[in-house]
Amino acid sequence: MMDSAESETKRIGSVLFVCLGNICRSPLAEGIFRHQLHQVERLEAFRLDSAGTGGWHAGDPPDPRSIAVARSHGIDISQQSARQIVAADFQQFDLILAMDRSNEAxxxxxxxxxxxxxxxxxxxxxxxxxxxxxxxxxxxxxGFEAVYRMLDQGCSALLRNLA
Known part of the structure; x- marks a missing residue:
């Protein structure tokens, strides 16, 4: 018999990472988690995306400093495009991870x-x-390197919990 944590793990197949403008933290988290899933050959089992609570940067690539820190760790996020969260996201994603308490609220x-x-x-x-x-x-x-390390550690824990 599955416990509730195992049951929740089985249901999660889509993850949305959310920050304020979708150019710094959330695209970096998406890229890190995508990279980690690829390394363990589980990428096809998940739908990943990122979004911002605000739409100021919609259509823009991630901040050049996010791209650079990701690249320094062997991850390419340069093709991502910022977008604002939409109502459909609340139905389409199993797990929505806010980068801070303001975005969570x-x-x-x-x-x-x-x-x-x-x-x-x-x-x-x-x-x-x-x-x-x-x-x-x-x-x-x-500051971007410190955020990268924080996100990398969190994404590694997320992968362990979902694997």
Whole structure:
């Protein structure tokens, strides 16, 4: 008999990573998790995407510093395109991971009641730490590296939990 954690794991086949503008943290998280799934030959089992709660950067590629830090770790996110979360996302994704508490609150305010349980804070869900992934947008390149390490650790935990 499956326990509830095993049951939840079996149901998750799509993950949406969400930050504010979808140019720094969420495309990086998507790229890291996609890379990790590819390494363990599980990529085809998941649908992955990222979005922002705001639409300021819709259609833009990730921030050049996110692209650079990903590239320095052997991951190419340069072809991603920013988009704003839409109502259909709340039905189409099994797990919606907010990068910070502000985005988590925005998502919960916009989501229908049936989707509330799918919205989680990234670090809380992956590492059991109720904390934000800091937005590196106004930081130097080293801020992006620190965020990369945080996301990489969280994505590794997510992969272990879903595998």
């Amino acid at each position: 925005t998502l919960k305010a916009r989501a229908p009641l049936a989707a509330q349980g799918r919205i989680r804070l990234f670090l809380d869900h992956t590492l059991g730490i109720r904390a934000d992934v800091p937005d590196p947008y106004h930081d130097a390149a080293d």
